[in-house]
Amino acid sequence: MASPPHPVVTFSLLILSLLFSTACSATCAAPKLKHSNLYKNCNELPTLKSTLHWTYTAANKTLAVAFTAAPPADGGWVAWGINPTGTGMGGTQAILAYKDPNGSMAVKTYNISSYSSIVEGKLAFQVYDKRAEFNAGDGSITIFAVVESAGGKVNQIWQVGPGVSKGVPEKHEFNQENLNSKASLDLSSVAPTGASQTSGDAGLRKRNVGFVLLLGLVFAVFCLPGRS
Numbered sequence: 336m337a338s339p340p341h342p343v344v345t346f347s348l349l350i351l352s353l354l355f356s357t358a359c360s361a362t363c364a365a366p367k368l369k370h371s372n373l374y375k376n377c378n379e380l381p382t383l384k385s386t387l388h389w390t391y392t393a394a395n396k397t398l399a400v401a402f403t404a405a406p407p408a409d410g411g412w413v414a415w416g417i418n419p420t421g422t423g424m425g426g427t428q429a430i431l432a433y434k435d436p437n438g439s440m441a442v443k444t445y446n447i448s449s450y451s452s453i454v455e456g457k458l459a460f461q462v463y464d465k466r467a468e469f470n471a472g473d474g475s476i477t478i479f480a481v482v483e484s485a486g487g488k489v490n491q492i493w494q495v496g497p498g499v500s501k502g503v504p505e506k507h508e509f510n511q512e513n514l515n516s517k518a519s520l521d522l523s524s525v526a527p528t529g530a531s532q533t534s535g536d537a538g539l540r541k542r543n544v545g546f547v548l549l550l551g552l553v554f555a556v557f558c559l560p561g562r563s
């Protein structure tokens with residue numbers, strides 16, 4: 336009779352398989368943002384095939400983002416924002432971009448206090464360096480911006496819409512995808528560089544090193560580009 340696997344082995348495998356998903360999703364398979372290495376993190380957002388590259392700098396309380404999504408039609412818009420007061424659309428402070436008929440990229444900010452009150456203007460927080468790029472390959476648009484944020488967990492909202500008429504974004508669809516385009520973003524989820532050392536006896540540390548090496552190997556095998 337074969338002996339069952341040691342509980343520690345079983346447990347490690349379980350942890351490893353859990354870590355895969357997080358480790359792999361951190362690499363953000365698509366889309367391919369040029370200079371994505373400028374950002375420390377990348378999340379594939381759960382709806383509307385969108386991604387968010389981001390870096391939070393606690394020292395000056397700024398969040399640098401690159402949000403990418405494809406509008407549902409040529410001439411449509413994409414938007415990303417933070418809702419400081421709730422989790423839905425009402426209260427969202429949004430950055431919206433579209434390709435202007437003249438070929439240039441328009442980037443605007445909107446205070447969305449409700450569905451009926453979408454006002455272009457200043458946001459509740461500072462926005463620096465906002466710009467947008469059109470990605471001809473897949474028709475997607477990337478919004479780049481740096482926003483002020485106190486850190487912790489923020490409510491992020493994103494959206495895409497079919498068109499812009501006379502500079503005013505047209506209403507987006509109300510499909511499930513559009514309604515579920517919100518998620519919490521934990522700005523403190525990244526370990527600061529030079530993170531604290533773990534205490535413990537040398538043997539335990541050695542085992543930890545072994546575990547970390549194994550993790551690195553597993554990550555390389557399953558997650559590196561070139562493997563699918």
Ligand SMILES: *[C@@H]1O[C@H](CO)[C@@H](O)[C@H](O)[C@H]1NC(C)=O
Nearest residue numbers: 392393394395396397463481
């Ligand atoms: C905040 O700090 C980062 C890292 O030092 C720097 O790259 C960025 O320009 C700063 N942002 C602002 C708005 O000062």
Ligand SMILES: *[C@@H]1O[C@H](CO)[C@@H](O)[C@H](O)[C@H]1NC(C)=O
Nearest residue numbers: 446447448452457458459460
């Ligand atoms: C956004 O709109 C709401 C409702 O009109 C208003 O109370 C709030 O001050 C506005 N925020 C900014 C930054 O203008």
